[in-house]
Amino acid sequence: MSILVQDITKQFGDFLAVDRVSLTVESGSLVALLGPSGSGKSTLLRIMAGLEKSDHGQIWIENEDATYRSVQERQIGFVFQHYALFKHLTVRNNIAFGLNIRKASKSLVKQKVDELLDLIQLRGLGDRYPSQLSGGQRQRVALARSLAAQPKTLLLDEPFGALDAKVRKELRTWLRQLHEQVHVTTIFVTHDQEEAMEVADRVVIMNNGRVEQIGTPAEIYDNPTSEFVMRFIGETNVISGARRHFPDLEIADHHQVFLRPHDLAIRAEPEETFAPATVSYAFNLGREGHAELLLQDNQKIVVKLDRDRFDSLSLYPQKEVYVKPLKTKIFAEVA
Numbered sequence: 001m002s003i004l005v006q007d008i009t010k011q012f013g014d015f016l017a018v019d020r021v022s023l024t025v026e027s028g029s030l031v032a033l034l035g036p037s038g039s040g041k042s043t044l045l046r047i048m049a050g051l052e053k054s055d056h057g058q059i060w061i062e063n064e065d066a067t068y069r070s071v072q073e074r075q076i077g078f079v080f081q082h083y084a085l086f087k088h089l090t091v092r093n094n095i096a097f098g099l100n101i102r103k104a105s106k107s108l109v110k111q112k113v114d115e116l117l118d119l120i121q122l123r124g125l126g127d128r129y130p131s132q133l134s135g136g137q138r139q140r141v142a143l144a145r146s147l148a149a150q151p152k153t154l155l156l157d158e159p160f161g162a163l164d165a166k167v168r169k170e171l172r173t174w175l176r177q178l179h180e181q182v183h184v185t186t187i188f189v190t191h192d193q194e195e196a197m198e199v200a201d202r203v204v205i206m207n208n209g210r211v212e213q214i215g216t217p218a219e220i221y222d223n224p225t226s227e228f229v230m231r232f233i234g235e236t237n238v239i240s241g242a243r244r245h246f247p248d249l250e251i252a253d254h255h256q257v258f259l260r261p262h263d264l265a266i267r268a269e270p271e272e273t274f275a276p277a278t279v280s281y282a283f284n285l286g287r288e289g290h291a292e293l294l295l296q297d298n299q300k301i302v303v304k305l306d307r308d309r310f311d312s313l314s315l316y317p318q319k320e321v322y323v324k325p326l327k328t329k330i331f332a333e334v335a
């Protein structure tokens with residue numbers, strides 16, 4: 001089920017929460033809405049679901065204007081951060097809830113619930129009550145309950161937000177695998193960039209109610225189109241007056257240069273076009289080594305090196321090294 005969001009705007013009083021957002025979600029894809037707190041992700045998701053009215057713009061579902069359709073008519077499943085399972089019903093009956101309302105036959109309900117219990121890998125726990133499950137298990141039941149209604153689209157609002165880091169990580173992988181099995185068009189909101197990058201086919205980066213960039217995780221990481229995205233996704237170094245250190249960079253004198261900690265060459269001996277720097281700290285993290293270097297004007301650069309390179313350079317505090325950016329980004333300064 002493809003979804004087209006066209007020029008959606010939503011204001012709460014004087015505050016513009018969603019500002020002329022347009023985007024396309026392709027049928028069967030898994031898309032993350034990623035952005036800092038308050039950037040409008042949940043509001044946009046609720047507008048897509050039909051839980052919130054927009055002030056302007058349209059929502060198209062499978063080439064039909066769904067802007068004024070109800071949640072039910074949109075055939076959308078919704079899962080929130082805080083699992084809203086019925087406490088007095090077993091896992092089985094929670095999953096079966098929608099099917100029972102629609103008066104599906106007993107045998108069909110049993111078959112569907114069995115399939116969904118397998119899908120969420122909780123087959124043996126069907127007779128437990130929500131209070132007898134872990135947070136991660138409850139959230140999987142909430143997903144199964146949404147899937148039981150066979151929604152055309154699944155909207156997840158920080159589905160793992162209330163869980164601890166380890167369980168979140170497990171559920172990420174699980175969500176990806178689940179999506180590969182069921183292929184329901186899925187849009188999920190997160191403010192965790194690692195979660196978005198690991199799980200989604202495409203990531204929509206939001207900031208101040210607007211879409212900053214849309215792309216695959218690799219496109220967004222490798223080719224951020226704004227300073228905001230460069231800083232928000234992955235780590236970045238910012239060097240002011242970079243031409244003083246690296247005269248062959250083709251930039252204006254006042255430009256700032258952005259570069260990832262992996263995108264630097266380091267030498268132990270002086271070399272043309274390399275700038276001298278002093279190691280302020282260096283530590284070995286097992287798989288890779290990290291160091292902080294100070295340029296001659298005391299600007300800091302964080303570098304990350306694979307272990308072989310790190311070991312061969314034998315970095316230690318106060319050591320003199322020579323550095324050169326390999327891949328830089330320059331963004332127009334915002335007036």
Ligand SMILES: Nc1ncnc2c1ncn2[C@@H]1O[C@H](COP(=O)(O)OP(=O)(O)OP(=O)(O)O)[C@@H](O)[C@H]1O
Pocket residue numbers: 012015017035036037038039040041042043044189191
């Ligand atoms: N019903 C409302 N009334 C007034 N302001 C609201 C309402 N809902 C959201 N807002 C405001 O709109 C802005 C966007 O909120 P939204 O929940 O969409 O952001 P978000 O990106 O999902 O943030 P978070 O990651 O913190 O959930 C916020 O500043 C919020 O305070």
